[in-house]
Amino acid sequence: MNDEQFTGQFEQALEALQTGLERWESFEPDPTTAVGDERITSVLAELTERLQIDYPYGHPRYAGQMLKPPHPIAIIAYATTMFVNPNNHALDGGAATSQMEKEVVPQLAQMFGYSDSHLGHLTSSGTIANLEALWIARCINPDKAIAVSDQAHYTHARAGELLRTEIRPIPSDSNGRINVDALSEMLSAGDVGTVVATAGTTGLGAVDPIHDIRRLTAEAGVRLHVDAAYGGFFSLLARSQEPTIDPAPFLAIAEADSVVVDPHKHGLQPYGCGAVLFRDAAVGQYYVHDSPYTYFTSDELHLGEISLECSRAGASAAALWATLKCLPLEADSGLGLIVRRTREAGLRWAKLLRDHPRFRLTVEPDLDIVSFYVLPGDGAPTASAISALTRRIFDGTEHDPEEPVYLATLRIDQAQIESSHPEIVWDQPTVEVLRCVVMKPEHADWIPTIQAAIERHID
């Protein structure tokens, strides 16, 4: 979609909305809301200037954090809907967009292999979605601990504090995945009520062996929640003819009790779009509450009746609905093709790193997050020398006047990787490595350029 299409279609949509409003008698905006043209011009000029920062998040040269621009259709749909500003809490406030949410949530559920008897909704983030899943887990097993990998996102520990529930760390292996033997031993004590597995950890992008974990939780009668905030959309690849990832963990999500996915990560959405799904709609009983101010317009389900948050942007539902109409959740087209390309980027980069004598992959990438370090050109490969080189590369590549690339770093404990990286001399308890997220489909073609730019800074 080019810029002209973008503006043209946006204007068309606004015109249609305007025509809709013309059904009502016109009214003058109250003078208290009036702002002079000059003020608007100067504020917008200042805004544009302040947004001109050095980080080109949307460009393939940016491979740092989990950031990419929403798809233009999502931007148009979101911005258009903002002129109505619906609230998906209740049908009273979000009549049209609640219906859109009810259409997209089953599509997300189907992506994970959930049947029609699921329950779910959009949230404002992965944090809120996970909090909600753990809240329900605690309602079901009130006196038991929640076991979470030591590699899981910090949001789970924080949720444990809010819920006043013990969060028990599960040791991970040198690939950053849950150590299944350690989990098995932990579950034998009988005091864990829920296990949280991650499909795509924030640091290393590792995918826990959800299929093995599911076997253990089923045997122990324990709930399983999957945090697929980052990696959830790779479930599409798992169901494709030629999966370029290990499909087993993703296919096992169908058996998990709950799952979280962030459309604002790999789903091309503006921020403010997470989702939580439960396999069994019976968990709806834990949401029952009275809201004498809302829910009076119809007996149909109001989304606030099944969500922790009250107000939620209807525009988020509209943006996701429009995006999935254009790029459906299919294995070999739509969003499936996009994650196939980002996985290709991850694999391509891993090969270049493996083939270079000075570069070392921290772990083999499970998805499209690539982590590596560089051996110093001379002297011992101590953790401090590797970390210093990581910092030099991180700063040097970003400030390269000709070929800048933007990376991120990750601090890893000695215990995590000492067995898989025996050449590191541990003169300090942690090592800092480079961690890059190649989540834009364009990255697949840009990997050689990014690698060449990094190689210019290793000495």
Ligand SMILES: Cc1ncc(COP(=O)(O)O)c(C=O)c1O
């Ligand atoms: C695996 C995982 N879970 C949860 C979160 C938190 O999601 P959010 O930033 O949408 O609150 C993140 C964020 O990076 C994540 O990577």
